[in-house]
Amino acid sequence: MTLLTEMMERPLDPAYAAEAERRVARGLSPTPPPRPLRIAAILLVLALVITIAALALRQPRAVIAEQKADLISRIEERQQAGDAQRARAATLNQEIATARGQLLAAQDLQTLNSELAAAELGxxxxxxxxxxxxxxxxxxxxxxxSGAAGDPRAAGDVDQGRVQARDLAIVANGLWQAGAEAVSINGHRLTSLSAIRFAGDALIVDFRPLTRPYVVSAIGEKGQLHTRFVGTDAGSYAQGLADNYGVRYSVDDHDQLTLPADPSMDVRVARVPGAGPSAAATSGAAPTTATNTPAATTTATTTKEAVSP
Incomplete structure (x- = not known):
């Protein structure tokens, strides 16, 4: 109890009081004056430490930005190279088709040539x-x-005003339902193997990213395709996007459109007409069968075939 009482009554060590008395006896103040140089040195050290920490935190961001810019540049170069290869493939396919047509015409196989042209169109x-x-x-x-994968209209944290993969798939299928003979999105021809997907912030068709705006072109009966599409559920859906979410939407008629071929189309199965499956010659890939009827799709994939005029 004596120790506790001493601590409560005299919390300061007696040595401090004795030192203060000695300073007063020498004509000095009880406490030593502040030392500006020491304080300035301490502040300088603190400022230096803070500056170094700030630079250490900012440097990784600069490195990340540089790496991102380099990655974007490499992606663009790869895309340009891919576009050049696709253009060359399309040119070669056209040359092959021309040579094949001349050969068939020379052999007086006009019927077979017409059937082949219709199949290529489809x-x-x-x-x-x-x-x-x-x-x-x-x-x-x-x-x-940015958006999110999955159903873009079901998640509350997704910007409803952005065009989603599901929207493009519904519009494409609506055009097939309305009687379109060929459809493309931003110049990418849709075939039975095409897929419309939503990956992160990007919409992709056949693994090719799309840029805004999204232009869906379709060839069909003049004056009828527009009216039929507007009357489908897909037309009502597209108009609902504009009315409810502010998505910019327009439909325009054109007297003449040209849709490119799909350069990625490869022959996977060949069979002599009238021969059974045993006569088929395959390249090792699983056979695929094309029909003339468009099929419905999921929110991420569109599956269809064009019909011959």
Whole structure:
């Protein structure tokens, strides 16, 4: 108890009081004056430490930005190289088709040549021209932020004003339902193997990213394709996107459109007409069968075939 009482009554060590008395006896103040140089040195050290820490934190961001810019540059170079290869493939396919047509004509096989042309049109192996419609979809003026995978209209944290993969798939299928003979999105021809997907912030068709605005072109009966599409569920859906979410949407008729061929089309199965499956010669890939009827798709994939005029 004596120790506790001493601590409560005299919390300061007696040595401090004795030192203060000695300073007063020498004519000095009880406490030593502040030392500006020491304080300045301490502040300088603190400022130096803070500066070094700030630079250490900012440097990785600069490195990341540089790496990101380099990656974007490499991606763009790869895409340009891929586009050049696709263009060359399309040119070679056209030359092959021309040579094949001349050979068939020389052999007086006009019927077979016509059937082949119709099959190529239906599968997207050749470019097509004719009247049609162009549907343009674009994000709303207020759209911001990034989307998410899955159903874009079901998640509350997703910007509803952005065009999603599901929207493009529904519009494409609506055009097939309305009687379109060929469809493309931003110049990418849709075939029975095409897929519309949503990956992070990007919409992709056949593993090719799309840029805004999203232009869906379709060739079909003049004056009828537009009216039939507007009357489908897909037309009502597209109009609902514009009315409810501010998505920019328009449908325009065109007297002449040209849709490119799909350069990635490859022959996987060959069979002599009238021969059974045993006569088929395959390249090792699983056979695929093309029909003339468009099929419905999921929110991420569109599956269809064009019909011959």
């Amino acid at each position: 599968t997207g192996a050749i470019a097509v021209s004719g009247p049609g419609v162009v549907i343009t979809l674009d994000d709303s003026a207020q759209a911001a932020g």
